[in-house]
Amino acid sequence: MNMKALLLLILSSALTAPAFATAPNASAPQGGNFVINLGGEPPTVHPITSTDTYASAVQAYVCEGLLTRDSDTYEWKARLAEKWEVSKDNKVFTFHLNKNAVFHDGKPVTAEDVKFSFDAIFNPTYEAAHLRPYYEGLAKVEIVDPHTVKFYAKDSYFKNFESAAGLTIIPKHIYSDVAKSKRMNRELVCSGPYKMMKFDRGQMIQLKKFDKWHSNAAPAYKGTYNFDTITMRFFKDENATLVRAEKGELDYIDLRIESFMKKTTGPAWGKVIIKHKVANDAPKSFGFVGWNQRKELFQDKNVRFALAHLLNRDEMNKKFRYGMSDLANGAVYIRSEYNPGNKVVEYNPKKAQELLTKSGWADADKNGVLEKTVNGKKMEFKFSLIYANKDVEKYWTMYREDLKKAGIDMELKYLEWNSFLKLVDDGNFDAVTMGWGGGSVDPDPKQIWHSSSAIPGGSNFIAYKNPEVDKLIEDARVEPNKAKRVAMLKKVYAKIAEDAPYAFLFNDKYEFYANSSRMGMPAETFKYEVGKDYWWVKP
């Protein structure tokens, strides 16, 4: 092999190296300002009483928990706790606090603050009822010494450790005065890598690097949090946001697929601002049509499969999603290790017809609508589909026409979100369409699929009930070994797909975003997130 061929081989090998297994740049230049758009102004940034995403985005930089996840491996990394132990029965978690950790006002972080942060959630005066479900698996926090705490779990549920590790630690000396701290809706004191400098109503929030952050010199955080300051804007209008990005006023913006495809032309793109389309393993949402199992019409599996076979997802993907989505094959992200590899239900009107005929549906009176005799009573194939997002109406208009050809009469009903949710919570609908977010990398399907969630206000609003699935879910929840849990949940997701309680729609294949050309970054994406915490301002 001559040298040129060898060189080409080396280059091509480098170019085809795996997209992941990337790492922060330990020599990243420090300094500069990072400007992002929150999309709206947080009404309050109080660490306990706030409930919106805008406040969460601020708290992600200013506050922190005991541990955090690595962006590539998803393993736990030290944060406020430098060491931790888990008991064999998975019910006692011991955390050893970093002795260098201080809050932004200079006071040390102690075990007292950890205990306070946990107890506050269950104290009625803090009005933290909205947080309790996340922590109800934990019984108490015990102080061992000023820098050691023990969390006691009520059971062996595998996510209990995650709850404990992710608990936001807030300073007792500031937030224990309830009446006073509740007024702090524009001030936030925590121990995170950035501290809040100012919150100008209607204008922006500015954060500044906290020079006494406990892990500034830690090897695990080299190349992380490289900016001196972070500015957060409150631009609400998408067009205005894009114009600002084109002027270089924003260093990072999320893009919708429509914006990515249609609004990223113009001289600024590729120069002032650079767009990205990235695939990673962060769990993506899936849309669905849920069939209400309380309705006799949808209790027949053949009917549910027939309805799924009449859904022309390939055409929808092509026309409305620029071919950028995967067809979902079940209730878990298609790239997830928990996905059992179910066969995708393809568009097949002929097969749908066979299934319907097998179940006794026919158009005996030739009026264009299938009917069937049940207990001596004629039943026509008619139902309504409720939705709360006008943007998706085009999908359902298409579907309605395809159903009509098969003799099925579907009525479309658009409802305002609160009215929609009322019907969903009461189980008072035929079919419903919306989406579920990707959830956790390590999912727990109980909320959506367990029969105990089939109650008013529960997330199993279609009343799906499968005793085998229930058992597997219950067993998986207390299985500490991840490999075994993966195997159990694969069975769960396989059985759910077999039952077809939803017609699963799409998983997004990509995330879309743009960054200003001032930004340096170690990679377009990490395995589980884009990783803008590792970005820097180019010199």
Add this chain to the structure above:
Amino acid sequence: MLINLAPGSPIEQKLQAIRFGAGAAGGGGGASSVGGRGDTAVNEEVIEALKKQYGFDKPMHVRYVIWLKNISRLDFGESFTYQEPVIDVIKSKLPVSLTFGLFTLFITYMVCIPLGVRKAIKAGEGFDKATTLLLNFTYAIPPLILGIALIYFAGRTNWFPLGGLQSDDYESMSSWGRFLDRAHHMILPLICYTIGGFTELSTLMRNSMLDIIKSDFVRTARAKGLAEKVVVYKHALRNALIPIATGLGGFLGVFLAGSLIIEQMFNLDGMGLLGYQSVLARDYNVIMGITFISAMLMMVGRILSDVIYVLIDPRIDFK
């Protein structure tokens, strides 16, 4: 009372935040599952805690009486969303809408009154026809489209700020510098606010003026040999302003309400956006506070109109 009957309540907003993650409260369609324990619907204990937290444990009519007692002291309660007294939330948003409202009012009247008079004097002539055409065109422009066009224009030319109330370095400016900065930021939004308002008022002024010019006392004034300018501006104008004054008070309430579209587009944090977001979030206390204050302003506006009547035409009194 009526707002309590709409589906959804602050408690349900909080429950949604728990079930769907914090991002879904005002949205539709997409939702995300909670990352926590993954258990079912929020349990009864949490629901009861939320009800007590917001005072929903009392029946509606008791709540109403409590509310009446509170507003007599200008206490509208606390915003569910902002965790702040309602009066403070409104105070922080009102200046934005008030500023734009008053400037819109001022500009609209200062342009429309002289324009209407001139159109009346030159009724049927080229000037009248041309301005009518122009006004109908501006009347037809939706603020939404104009706003988008102006934002793109500002983005390309750098002549105007893209939104917000002031520049980031506002605090370090001199007084004069601050004034100019604010004025500079207001220009594009004000164009959106005023564009559609000229037509109605100009037409009203023109028609009112025409009626007056044809009346007997104007003919008498001319017969006395008074100069045309004196006839028009001293005698006719004063009378023609009476129907204009009728609407003046109403403007006070309308403009203070702000405009959701313009506020969202230009990133202004005013009453329109507050009202809309409060309705979506079912933040009852803020909704009631805004409604009450708007009603008060409307009444004050009407009284103001009556006072202006007396100033314009001393024959009118309200004994």
